[in-house]
Amino acid sequence: MAEEVKKAPRPVDPNSAKYKLGKIAGDAYANAIEAKKAGKPVAWVSSNFPVEIPETLGLYTVYPENQAAGIAARGAGERMCNVAEADGYSNDICAYARISLAYAKLKECPEQDVAMPDVLLCCNNICNCMIKWYENLSQELGIPMIMLDIPFNPDYEPSRAIIDYVGAQFWDAVHKLEALFGIKWDDEKFKAVTEASCRSSRAWLEATAQAKYTPSPFNGFDLLNHMAVMVTARGKEEAGEAMETLLKEYKENHENGTSTFRAEEKYRVMFEGIACWPYLRATSRGLKDRGINMVTTIYADAFGFDYSSFDEMIAAYCSVPNAINLEKSRDKRIKLCKDNNVEGLLVHTNRSCKLWSGFMPEMSRQIGEACDIPVASFDGDQADPRNFSEAQYDTRVQGLMEIMESNKEA
Amino acid sequence: MYTLGIDIGSTTSKCVILKDGEYVYAKGLAVGGLGTQGPEIALNTIWNESGLTKSDIARTIVTGYGRNRFEGGDGEVSELTCHALGGRFVFEDLRTVIDIGGQDAKVITLSESGKMSNFVMNDKCAAGTGRFLDVMAGILCVDINDFEKYAEKSKSPASISSTCTVFAESEVISQLANGVEMPDLIAGICDSVATRVASLARRAGVRETVCMSGGVARNGAVRKAMEKELGVRIEFDPLAQYFGAIGAALYAHRQLTR
Numbered sequence: 001m002a003e004e005v006k007k008a009p010r011p012v013d014p015n016s017a018k019y020k021l022g023k024i025a026g027d028a029y030a031n032a033i034e035a036k037k038a039g040k041p042v043a044w045v046s047s048n049f050p051v052e053i054p055e056t057l058g059l060y061t062v063y064p065e066n067q068a069a070g071i072a073a074r075g076a077g078e079r080m081c082n083v084a085e086a087d088g089y090s091n092d093i094c095a096y097a098r099i100s101l102a103y104a105k106l107k108e109c110p111e112q113d114v115a116m117p118d119v120l121l122c123c124n125n126i127c128n129c130m131i132k133w134y135e136n137l138s139q140e141l142g143i144p145m146i147m148l149d150i151p152f153n154p155d156y157e158p159s160r161a162i163i164d165y166v167g168a169q170f171w172d173a174v175h176k177l178e179a180l181f182g183i184k185w186d187d188e189k190f191k192a193v194t195e196a197s198c199r200s201s202r203a204w205l206e207a208t209a210q211a212k213y214t215p216s217p218f219n220g221f222d223l224l225n226h227m228a229v230m231v232t233a234r235g236k237e238e239a240g241e242a243m244e245t246l247l248k249e250y251k252e253n254h255e256n257g258t259s260t261f262r263a264e265e266k267y268r269v270m271f272e273g274i275a276c277w278p279y280l281r282a283t284s285r286g287l288k289d290r291g292i293n294m295v296t297t298i299y300a301d302a303f304g305f306d307y308s309s310f311d312e313m314i315a316a317y318c319s320v321p322n323a324i325n326l327e328k329s330r331d332k333r334i335k336l337c338k339d340n341n342v343e344g345l346l347v348h349t350n351r352s353c354k355l356w357s358g359f360m361p362e363m364s365r366q367i368g369e370a371c372d373i374p375v376a377s378f379d380g381d382q383a384d385p386r387n388f389s390e391a392q393y394d395t396r397v398q399g400l401m402e403i404m405e406s407n408k409e410a
Numbered sequence: 411m412y413t414l415g416i417d418i419g420s421t422t423s424k425c426v427i428l429k430d431g432e433y434v435y436a437k438g439l440a441v442g443g444l445g446t447q448g449p450e451i452a453l454n455t456i457w458n459e460s461g462l463t464k465s466d467i468a469r470t471i472v473t474g475y476g477r478n479r480f481e482g483g484d485g486e487v488s489e490l491t492c493h494a495l496g497g498r499f500v501f502e503d504l505r506t507v508i509d510i511g512g513q514d515a516k517v518i519t520l521s522e523s524g525k526m527s528n529f530v531m532n533d534k535c536a537a538g539t540g541r542f543l544d545v546m547a548g549i550l551c552v553d554i555n556d557f558e559k560y561a562e563k564s565k566s567p568a569s570i571s572s573t574c575t576v577f578a579e580s581e582v583i584s585q586l587a588n589g590v591e592m593p594d595l596i597a598g599i600c601d602s603v604a605t606r607v608a609s610l611a612r613r614a615g616v617r618e619t620v621c622m623s624g625g626v627a628r629n630g631a632v633r634k635a636m637e638k639e640l641g642v643r644i645e646f647d648p649l650a651q652y653f654g655a656i657g658a659a660l661y662a663h664r665q666l667t668r
Contacts, residue, residue, distance in 0.1 A: 349533065361613060368528075379533050391475050392514070392531075399490035399529050406525045 017226070017246035024239055025228040028061070029114055035060040036115035041181045044137065046130050047231050047303075048320045049123035049148060052197060052313065053173055055235035056190040057183050062114045063232045067103070068096040072277035072383035074111035081384050095352045095383035097133040104140050118143055119180060121173070125150035125323040127355050144180065146173045150318055156328050158318040167314045192237075194313065199240035201304040203247045204230050208304075210250040211295035211340040215265035217253030220294035221284045222260050224275045230303035266291030267404045270337050272364065273348030273356055274299055278385035279393075286390075286397045287346075292404075296340045298333055322355055329359070330366050337371045344404045346397065347377035351387040374407070376400035411666065414456075414467045415658025416449060416483065417492065418476025421512030421540065422625060423448035425456045426655035427467070431663030436460035437652055443512065444476035469662035473654050475513075484662070492657030493623050494518045494526040499656050500647045505617035507653070508607060508636065508644070510626035512540045515607045517614040530614040536575040538606030540626045545575055546599045549582060550592065554629070561597040561631035568598030578602065597631065604635035611640060621645040623653035 012019045036042050042060045045051075054061050071080060077095060083106060084098035085091050091098070103109055107116060122134035122145055131147065138145035148169050153162065174185050204227075210217050226246060233239045253259055269287070271294040276283050287294055302321045307313040321329060337345070347364050349357045360377070368375040376396045381387035412435060417424040420443045429435040438455030442448025457463060472483035473492040480486075489509075497507040498520060507518040515532040536542050547554040561567075568590050572578040578599075585595055603626070620642050626632055627650035637644045649656065 365613070374528055376529070377531075394478070395475070395488055395490070396531060398488040399526070402488055402491045403526055403528070410525070 015245075017242055017249050020238070020242035020245055021226050021229045024233050024236065024242055028232045029067075029112070032060040032062050032115040033113070041118040042115045043119045043121050044117040044134075045121040046123050046126060046134070048126045048317060049121045050170060050313070050317055051235040052190065052193050053170070053177070054121060055193045055197075056185065057174070057177055057181075058189075059119075059177070059181075059183075060115065061232065062117065064100040064103075064114075065096050066228055066231050067112050067114050068099040068383050069228075069275070069277045070112040071099055071103075071109055072385070073280055075278070075385075076109060076111040077278050077383045078385050080106075080109060081386075091384070093352075094127070094129045094133070095381055097129060099383055100133065101136060101140070104137050117141065119177070120145040121148075122146065123148040123150060123317070125317055125320050127322055127353070129355075144176075146176050148173055150323055152323055152325075153318060154325050156325065158315050162318055163311050163314050166318060167310065170314065193235045194307075196237050196240050197235040198306050198308075200230065200234040200236075200243045201306045203240060203243035204234075205301060205304040205306065207243065207247040207250050208296065208300055209339065210247070210254060211268075213254045214268070214341055215259055216261060216268065216293055216295045216340075217250045217259050219259070219261035219284075219288070220271065220297060220300075221280070223297065223300040224280070227300045227303055230300075234303065234305070261288070261293045263288050263293075264291050265293045267343050267401060268293055268295045268341055269344040269346050269400070269404075270295070270333065270340070270342045271297040271299070271346050271348070272333070272360060273350050274353060274382040276348055276350075276380040276388060277383055279380065279388050279390065282390050283380075283393065286394055290397065290401045292344075292397070292401060294346070296336045296342065298336060301336070326359055326363055330363050330370075333363070333367050334370050337367065337373065342371065342373060343407070344373050344400050345371075345375045346400060347375060349377050349379050351379065351381045352383060374400055374403040411468045411663070412462060412466050413659045413662035413666070414470040415492070415655040415660070415662065416453070416470065416472045416474075416480065417489065417652075417654035417658060418449050418472065418474040418480055419443045419489075419511055419654070420475055420514075421544075422651070423452040423474075423476075424652050424655040425449075425452045426652050426659045427456060427460055427462065428656065428659040428663060431660055431667065434649065434652070434656065436462070437649075437655070439651065443474070444479065449476065449480060469666055471658040471662040471665075473658040485665070487658060487661050489654045489657075490516065490518055490529050491526055492654045492661065494520050494524075494657065495660045496649075496653030496655070496657030497621050497623055498524045499660055500649060500653070501619050501621050501645055503619045504621055504645075506611070506614070506620040508611055508620065508622045509624040509653070510538070510540055510603070510607060510622070510632070511624040512544075515539050515610060517607070517611045517616075519614050519617065528614055530610045532606075532610060537578075538603050538610070540624070542575050542578070542603060543599065543626065543629070543632075545579055546582060546596075549579055550586070550595065552592070552596065557596050557600060557632075558630040560593045561600055561634075563593035564591075564597035566594055567601050568594045570598045570602040597635075600629065600631040601635045601639075603632050604639045608636060608639040611636075616640055616642060618642055619645060621647070621650070623650045625651050627651065
């Protein structure tokens with residue numbers, strides 16, 4: 001019997017954004033592992049914790065949400081969830097949390113190994129499940145947890161009181177880390193980190209905004225890969241440079257009439273919710289095969305933080321998608337739909353993320369009405385593969401496409 | 411000109427031949443959907459009934475969950491579009507279709523001109539679907555076709571509070587053990603489906619004329635419970651289970667005559 005011949009992966013141009021971004025994301029994991037071996041402190045950090053703190057203090061970081069997404073995308077989500085569930089964690093809680101808690105127990109997972117932490121940096125602006133998840137990690141691993149409390153904001157803008165409350169916690173977290181590891185805060189370095197973070201964010205947001213062109217110069221699923229750098233390394237100098245390369249490439253694509261969307265772009269949709277990582281290929285193919293380009297998603301833009309003062313930085317962290325009220329959330333999405341000429345909205349009802357999915361039926365109804373676009377939703381999960389049915393996804397996407405087609409004909 | 415629509419669902423397969431896109435020339439239905447002999451049996455039925463052969467068919471469109479796997483069609487369209495088209499074929503002022511099939515429930519809204527404008531489907535759960543009723547009929551040892559007859563005799567429908575099929579099953583068993591009468595239990599089961607699907611309908615936005623399609627449409631007890639829940643009249647036609655296949659055949663005709 002002939003041996004199966006695997007296609008060699010296409011070499012990636014080292015000057016391309018894809019290469020640079022892939023290297024930054026990979027290096028972040030590798031550097032933390034090396035640092036750990038050398039006895040340097042490593043922090044596990046929630047995705048919307050102010051990156052400016054660990055970066056300025058020179059702490060090596062691992063982002064468990066990013067790790068869990070990688071593990072799920074590489075097919076090990078169910079295996080890790082089963083480990084956590086066998087320990088008594090309900091399968092009703094976030095699959096990122098279950099994977100992370102399983103990793104804390106096993107301390108290995110070939111699909112994405114990471115350095116074990118010396119401290120946990122938790123911020124609940126993305127969800128409150130995060131608090132219990134990190135508290136359990138803290139208990140299980142016997143390490144300190146530093147909590148930055150950013151409560152859900154029922155008002156449209158963060159108040160002075162909230163900014164003061166969060167700002168004070170920012171410095172409290174800094175002082176605790178200084179005391180824990182005998183390290184010193186450096187204002188000059190903080191300035192450089194904030195500049196790097198804003199530089200990355202500006203380039204990233206401008207790159208994602210290139211979807212304003214028809215056809216879009218990129219396949220929106222690219223953003224789901226590239227955003228790893230915005231989550232884990234936006235405060236690094238090289239992240240800014242790589243994001244500017246990405247922006248340049250997208251601009252060139254537009255000028256040359258090319259795109260990373262390898263099909264005729266017949267329809268443009270906004271994707272709502274966290275990616276369905278275990279079925280990234282199936283969810284992407286279900287769209288591409290029908291000429292549907294997912295041109296925009298708030299999930300990607302959520303990791304761009306641009307500010308010009310300390311208060312603005314704190315306000316930005318108080319304004320991430322899951323910390324803001326329905327009206328502001330809706331308006332941000334309506335803007336994305338209108339700016340990018342979106343013709344339909346595809347909503348991931350994510351079993352892991354009750355907070356995000358819970359307000360989507362009403363929010364998507366309002367967005368659909370405001371933008372006069374059809375809305376379809378499908379069930380899935382960001383990391384647990386047991387909550388998705390490809391046939392159901394396919395029917396919903398096809399139904400959405402048929403309405404968009406009919407709207408075009410009208 | 412004859413066009414053929416094939417609707418391969420999760421539990422049954424349906425075929426319809428339309429003549430000139432105007433009337434149903436032949437129809438066939440077989441138990442067994444995706445991955446079974448159902449589609450083949452339904453097709454054999456239709457060939458026998460009509461006296462036509464495949465070469466008489468100008469175009470074939472396939473719909474339903476098995477649409478992508480069936481070989482021999484000229485194209486495929488989602489069952490959402492097909493139920494909208496098929497429903498409108500029968501009810502000319504139709505604006506809302508409530509389709510309850512074997513494994514899903516969907517509510518489809520149509521614009522004034524008859525185009526599908528929106529749809530809402532059940533989540534990944536058997537509650538509010540034909541499967542829920544099948545499971546209940548199984549544990550009660552009652553033919554599902556007799557549900558309407560039983561429900562009509564109900565004086566005080568039982569309350570089935572669990573939306574999960576598995577939990578509802580144990581709830582029904584314990585109500586049986588507590589001496590709840592069969593008519594009240596069956597009426598409660600039908601109310602439970604109606605309540606679940608009515609919430610989908612409200613999300614989609616109910617506009618009259620409203621009809622039901624799919625196999626569960628034949629169950630008058632569910633239809634009546636749905637009418638009560640939504641406060642609107644729900645139209646029914648004996649072809650309701652064929653709306654998907656009719657829509658597919660009509661779609662095929664429109665492609666040829668457009």
